Amino acid sequence: MSNTHFILATCRSGYESDLAAEMVAKATELGVYGYVQTTKGTGSVHYHCTSENDLNKLSRQLRIDDVVFARQMFTHLVTIDPLPASQRVEAVLAALLPHADALPKPLGQVLVEHPDTDSGHEVAKFCRKFAVPLRQALRKAKLLSAKETSSQSRLHIFMPSFEQLFIGVSTAAQSHPQNNGIRRLKFPSAAPSRSTLKLEEAILELLTESQRQQLFREGARAVDLGACPGGWTYQLVSRGMHVEAVDNGAMAESLMATGQVSYFAADGFKYKPEYGRAQLLVCDMIERPDRVAALMQKWLQVGYTDAAIFNLKLPMKKRYETVAELLKQLTVALASQYSIVCKQLYHNRDEVTVAIMPKA
Ligand SMILES: C[S@@+](CC[C@H](N)C(=O)[O-])C[C@H]1O[C@@H](n2cnc3c(N)ncnc32)[C@H](O)[C@@H]1O
Structure with missing residues (x-):
């Protein structure tokens, strides 16, 4: 398990370098310094701060609405790598336990997310199913509010693949209330174009x-x-x-x-x-x-x-x-x-x- 914290932001696949450039520019505007890590086609960017203070400042002040290329954004707490093939709910709870003090209480939502990439789409179905027992377990542990609410802090479980999982938290302003930061809309059949x-x-x-x-x-x-x-x-x-x-x-x-x-x-x-x-x-x-x-x-x-x-x-x-x-x-x-x-x-x-x- 790695404990080096960062801000994890996701974007449209192929836009990683644009999001990375934007994260650096926006952090610098806020007087925060650090560096980005990303790989083309992963649909995600990690922004590492030089200090815990900077990470806290960026988490509080960088709003999802202000980052053009970010779909979703949260502050990383812990990584599970490799992710076990079974008892994953237990693995998430065990990884979270040492960070219980850092968790906003109670959390209003838990989002189980994946990148909008080919490998991400492979885990999409699992993410949807996994969210159900995970929510129950978090409620039992008194970490998640009984009723889901988008106005409070969120817990994010981000799965780039079946082998790795990032856990983090966000404030309501830092992140998007919907899974993967995507608002899914139904195409109105009377409309003349998908545009x-x-x-x-x-x-x-x-x-x-x-x-x-x-x-x-x-x-x-x-x-x-x-x-x-x-x-x-x-x-x-x-x-x-x-x-x-x-x-x-x-x-x-x-x-x-x-x-x-x-x-x-x-x-x-x-x-x-x-x-x-x-x-x-x-x-x-x-x-x-x-x-x-x-x-x-x-x-x-x-x-x-x-x-x-x-x-x-x-x-x-x-x-x-x-x-x-x-x-x-x-x-x-x-x-x-x-x-x-x-x-x-x-x-x-x-x-x-x-x-x-x-x-x-
Ligand atoms: C992407 S389509 C628009 C689709 C439209 N928003 C829809 O939802 O059906 C772009 C349109 O811009 C028009 N267009 C491009 N340059 C233009 C210009 N200088 N003046 C007027 N229309 C222009 C094209 O003819 C084309 O129909």
């Missing part, structure tokens, strides 16, 4: 409940740049909005039939809102991310829209650096009046999603 799930996830993950209530009111208006065939427009229409859909392609007939969509065959970079200031601008155009970010900034600054949700496509190698530079520009230009959130969501591919909302 619809990207905007649905963004609305649920990046906006607060009060922002959603403020935005999605009956009769509110949105502009969708790069709208075809209409997956994003579908999300807005089903929340009661009227949408100006801008694209040279064809919109789904079913959306046009709602009477809530006006279609414009135009270049999204030249389009101006047809009916005055909109409540929301969304944009999923496959274009250079710097061009899209500048366009979003312009729409907000000239008052064409109150808020914006958009994707930045990332076909380049240094994806974190690109995102960091664009977020810096947007922050300098807009942060006095708007809150800016950016995440790589589960339904994103080589892209991230940004939500810019007016400050209350």
Whole structure:
């Protein structure tokens, strides 16, 4: 068993070096120093701090919402390696016992997780099953609250393979309340494209409940740049909005039939809102991310829209650096009046999603 503690963060497979660069940058911003360990294709990154104090500080101050490429994040307590082939619940409890004092009491949730990789998918079924007796045993040991709650600290059991298991804890702000940091959504059969799930996830993950209530009111208006065939427009229409859909392609007939969509065959970079200031601008155009970010900034600054949700496509190698530079520009230009959130969501591919909302 190893007791060298670190922050363990997971990401989309292939994005390890982006997450690693981001962890170093975010830790440095917080005045914490350390180094990262990662291997391409593992879907995870370990950030080692130079002192226990730094680890505590990072655990308290680095929030999952602030780390673009992290799906899940927790503070490592102990590793079981090799993991026995039987009596694994007992092995976890035995490994936890010497750390009982370090455990927040009571824990509100236990998540049994795996990386989003080929080897991770092999242990996925086991993780789901293992969670049941483990929860019972933790409750019996008075370590886990009787009723599951996402507002308290969590215990994470992270299994990269059947041979190894990492145990750690997180605060509610440090981690995502769902297993593997993934919000699973059901594809709405009436939506014209799978892209619809990207905007649905963004609305649920990046906006607060009060922002959603403020935005999605009956009769509110949105502009969708790069709208075809209409997956994003579908999300807005089903929340009661009227949408100006801008694209040279064809919109789904079913959306046009709602009477809530006006279609414009135009270049999204030249389009101006047809009916005055909109409540929301969304944009999923496959274009250079710097061009899209500048366009979003312009729409907000000239008052064409109150808020914006958009994707930045990332076909380049240094994806974190690109995102960091664009977020810096947007922050300098807009942060006095708007809150800016950016995440790589589960339904994103080589892209991230940004939500810019007016400050209350
Ligand atoms: C990824 S698709 C959008 C999918 C859409 N969000 C959905 O959910 O169905 C990108 C779209 O952007 C459009 N597009 C790319 N550049 C554009 C531009 N300069 N002006 C308008 N549309 C553009 C493309 O025609 C394409 O339909």
